[in-house]
Amino acid sequence: xxxxxxxxxxxxxxxxxxxxxxxxxxxxxxxxxxxxxxxxxxxxxxxxxxxxxxxxxxxxxxxxxxxxxxxxxxxxxxxxxxxxxxxxxxxxxxxxxxxxxxxxxxxxxxxxxxxxxxxxxxxxxxxxxxxxxxxxxxxxxxxxxxxxxxxxxxxxxxxxxxxxxxxxxxxxxxxxxxxxxxxxxxxxxxxxxxxxxxxxxxxxxxxxxxxxxxxxxxxxxxxxxxxxxxxxxxxxxxxxxxxxxxxxxxxxxxxxxxxxxxxxxxxxxxxxxxxxxxxxxxxxxxxxxxxxxxxxxxxxxxxxxxxxxxxxxxxxxxxxxxxxxxxxxxxxxx
Numbered sequence: 477x478x479x480x481x482x483x484x485x486x487x488x489x490x491x492x493x494x495x496x497x498x499x500x501x502x503x504x505x506x507x508x509x510x511x512x513x514x515x516x517x518x519x520x521x522x523x524x525x526x527x528x529x530x531x532x533x534x535x536x537x538x539x540x541x542x543x544x545x546x547x548x549x550x551x552x553x554x555x556x557x558x559x560x561x562x563x564x565x566x567x568x569x570x571x572x573x574x575x576x577x578x579x580x581x582x583x584x585x586x587x588x589x590x591x592x593x594x595x596x597x598x599x600x601x602x603x604x605x606x607x608x609x610x611x612x613x614x615x616x617x618x619x620x621x622x623x624x625x626x627x628x629x630x631x632x633x634x635x636x637x638x639x640x641x642x643x644x645x646x647x648x649x650x651x652x653x654x655x656x657x658x659x660x661x662x663x664x665x666x667x668x669x670x671x672x673x674x675x676x677x678x679x680x681x682x683x684x685x686x687x688x689x690x691x692x693x694x695x696x697x698x699x700x701x702x703x704x705x706x707x708x709x710x711x712x713x714x715x716x717x718x719x720x721x722x723x724x725x726x727x728x729x730x731x732x733x734x735x736x737x738x739x740x741x742x743x744x745x746x747x748x749x750x751x752x753x754x755x756x757x758x759x760x761x762x763x764x765x766x767x768x769x770x771x772x773x774x775x776x777x778x779x780x781x782x783x784x785x786x787x788x789x790x791x792x793x794x795x796x797x798x799x800x801x802x803x804x805x806x807x808x809x810x
Contacts, residue, residue, distance in 0.1 A: 490746060492676055496683070499742035502599055503735045509606055510595075510734035514587045518730050519723065521583035525576060526718050532572045534708040539565050570634065578630040585626040585651065588737045589613055593655045595741040617654040617662060624663075625650060644681065645674040649744050651737075669747050680739045684732060691728040699725055 543565050546558045590613045597604035624647060632639030649669050653662035670677060703721060707714045723730065788802040 490750075492679065495676070495742050495746050496680075496739060498599075498746075499680075499739035500735070502595065502742060503738040506595060506598065506738060507734050510591055510737070511731075513590060513610070514733045514737075515730060517583050517587040517590075518726075518733060521580050522722050522726065523719055524583075525579040526715060526722055528579065529572055529575050530708055530713065530715070530718065531710075532568060532575070534710065536565070536568050536572065537705045537708060539568065574630060574634060577633050578627065581630050582622055582626040584733070585622050586618070587733065588651050588740075589618055589621055589654070591737060592651045592741070595737060596652055596655075596745065599741050599745050612655070615654075620663075621650050621654050641678065645677050646670055648677055648740065649747075651740075652744050669744065669751065673743065673747050676743055677740075680736070680743060683739070684736050687732055688728045692725075695724075695727075 539561070542561060546554065546562060549558070590610050593613060594604050594606055594609035597609070624643065628643050629640040632641075632643055647663065647666050647670070649666040650663060653660075653665040653669070656662045656665060699721070704717070706712050707718050707721075785799040785802060788799060
């Protein structure tokens with residue numbers, strides 16, 4: 477790491493709070509460079525999302541009054557029409573949630589992949605060029621990353637988010653390792669780096685989620701007052717206001733998207749260097765044990781393939797009647 481960043485003398489003893497602190501430091505140094513590309517991609521994702529799901533939102537708005545009445549009824553008094561309506565409403569909600577997650581995650585993973593190698597190089601103190609790294613990020617493996625972390629996590633959300641949490645905790649570093657050189661399997665490398673750090677990875681996600689929750693805790697009352705269902709009415713639909721409202725609702729994600737990738741970068745560099753440090757410490761012992769084992773094996777083979785003269789101590793490859801060195805008779809069995 478360059479002198480501009482906190483030095484990492486010992487990876488094995490670093491606390492999680494130090495990793496987070498270095499991530500915030502990287503965020504402060506890189507925010508200006510990151511906010512423009514990440515912000516533009518985020519706005520594009522909101523536009524596409526609202527263009528695709530506006531009709532679903534309107535259908536949900538139309539069904540909501542009838543569903544509210546059903547919820548006030550005695551559960552034992554519900555008829556088949558009520559149950560069918562509730563099923564339709566729940567299916568609609570799940571569909572909207574899936575498309576929301578799918579579109580936002582695809583663009584979010586895409587954005588993080590674009591800047592991941594730049595941040596890794598900058599954090600490690602290596603020479604880096606922002607424009608060049610953006611171009612290098614657009615390779616064939618990028619689609620695989622989006623399929624796993626974008627589509628995979630969105631699908632996992634349908635099953636109570638449990639598969640999503642597992643995919644995120646095990647393979648989120650795929651956004652870094654897909655840049656790996658030929659001959660290295662990036663998915664296995666991502667899992668290798670993340671092994672044993674599941675809760676640290678989840679901790680970063682929770683930290684960002686807490687920031688988002690605090691914002692909505694104070695802003696939702698205001699946002700609900702300015703919301704207008706007529707924006708979604710096909711006859712009076714106003715995409716400009718819909719997108720603006722959605723942007724206001726997602727200001728934390730818009731502003732903190734660079735922080736998320738910076739925290740992940742700090743953790744990734746720590747785990748990667750810690751693993752390399754452990755391998756370096758183990759290598760001398762491993763090589764010594766291999767050498768001892770090889771020597772023992774060779775000696776064992778030598779003992780089985782010949783004999784030593786009991787009189788002069790010289791070695792003979794095969795047993796013969798007289799020792800060729802001292803001439804003593806070897807009239808005994810080995």
